[in-house]
Amino acid sequence: MDPVRNPFAPGAGSQPPALAGREAIIEDARIAIERAVLCKPSRSQMFLGLRGVGKTVLLNAVEALANQRGHVTSMIEAPENKSLGEQLLPRMHQVLRKLSVAANAKAKTYDALRALRSFASAFKLEYGDVSIAVDPEVGVADSGDLENDLPELFVRIGEAAKAAGKAWTLLIDEVQYLSEKDLAALIVSLHKINQARLPVLFFGAGLPQVAALSGQAKSYAERLFHYPEVGALPEDDAKAAIRQPVNDEGAVIDDAALKEIFLKTRGYPYFLQEWGHQSWNLAVGDTITVSDARRAESTTLKRLDEGFFKVRFDRLTPKEREYVIAMAKLGSGPYRSSDVADALGETPQSLGPRRAQIINKGMIYSPSHGDIAFTVPMFNDYLIRNLSILG
Structure with a gap:
């Protein structure tokens, strides 16, 4: 088959051609997003799962959904050597600049910018070559204690978003890399937002231990978050994730090939994409056969070993x-x-x-x-x- 038309492009966070098996998670996110604009509280969501199951893909899909429904969004990946405040500062500044164009939100945006300036000064955070061109507000978000200051800042941003008729959705990938102090401050901030019924929503993604880490940081976290489990796909969904993209390109994959790919990948989404990619390139004509799927094994495993697995072992x-x-x-x-x-x-x-x-x-x-x-x-x-x- 023509490799140019290959519908599979496996990569870190790459959107697969079909998001099979994740419909319920996406629908729950849609409802929460639409409720947020109406200032109706919804639980924040934390997608939990192993590597390669599509957590980042889900975050990207949710971000697109939020943008389509009038949210201002901020996406970050929690690093292992950078504080949450340092990561959030430029994103929050960007959010407030976007909200400031709404006439009804100018006063609230100005208040939030002053709080942000106080926050940046208290934590000695720098924002590249850009300055926050307002005076700090003394006594707001300036104690130097993240668990006290971040909630005040979230409330100010939430008030600005409400005045603008918008909502703010914050998305954080690799949540397990947040320090306990940063995670606790984030949880307290989201709790404060819920209590104030402000249009701020959070979606996170991380490894399975995040649920326990959240509970250790703040005992009420289990009541604040939904923890959708993102795992291997059931057989029907796994087969659909391969069949639909192939069919969309005017080609066919036989049932035996689908069965072979499912058994070898155990339904893990990243592995499905890699196996589908190699099977397509090996197929002749317009049909992927079980023989193609079996011949794809050596190339697929070689690519996984040299990339997906080795980078982690190293x-x-x-x-x-x-x-x-x-x-x-x-x-x-x-x-x-x-x-x-x-x-x-x-x-x-x-x-x-x-x-x-x-x-x-x-x-x-x-x-x-x-x-x-x-x-x-x-x-x-x-x-x-x-x-x-x-x-």
Whole structure:
């Protein structure tokens, strides 16, 4: 088949040609977005799942939905070495500039800009070469305590959005990388917004441990957020995610090929896209056959090993690599921390710091007390497949 017409373009956060199996999540987001414009409170949402399941894709889809319905949006990716305030400052300034064009919002926008200037000064934050050209408001968002100041700032922005007849949607990817202090301040801010019935909405995405991290930061977080689970697609949805794009290009994929791709990918969206991409390029004529899907395996695994898997493995130190390889040798997981310790000839206590570092790097998480699992689907298969090279 013509590679130029290949509908599959797997990449980090790339929009797949069909968002199969996520309709309920998108519909819940739509309702929340439309309620926000009417100043009717809705729970913020935190998409949780392993790597490669399409959390970022969902955030992008929600952002587009919010823009279509009159929201001003801000999207950030939480980094491992930057504060939330530093990330939010330019986005909040941009939001207020957009809201300031509404005649009814000029006074409220001005108040919010003054609060933002106070916030930037209190935390010694810089915004490139652009200055916030208003005087700070003494006593507002200037204590230097993020948990006190950020909620005041969110309220001012919410009041400006309400005056403009708009809403502000904040979207944060990789929430697990927020510090506990930053996450607590964000939760308190969203709680304050809900209490004030202001048109501010939040959507986040992160690894499965985010629900526990949120609860640790603030006990009422479980009542503040919905936590939609974003996982592997059921068989029918996984097949639709491949079949529909192929059909849209005037081509066909037979049922046996769809079955083969589903079994090999276990329904994980990123793997589906990669397998579909390679199968298309190998097919002759206008039909992808089971033979094409099987021949695609070696190329697909090579691309996944050299990209999706390796980039994550390379972040680990030699000792951390030793730990995850020991996990993989135990099977598919989840794994008992004590079993990994036994395999390495050490105690769980002595391995605690190493385990914590691997969790902090987003490579593993604890689905239940004493258990650990990979955050990357099929990562154990990758490690065993490449053991002679990696170990």
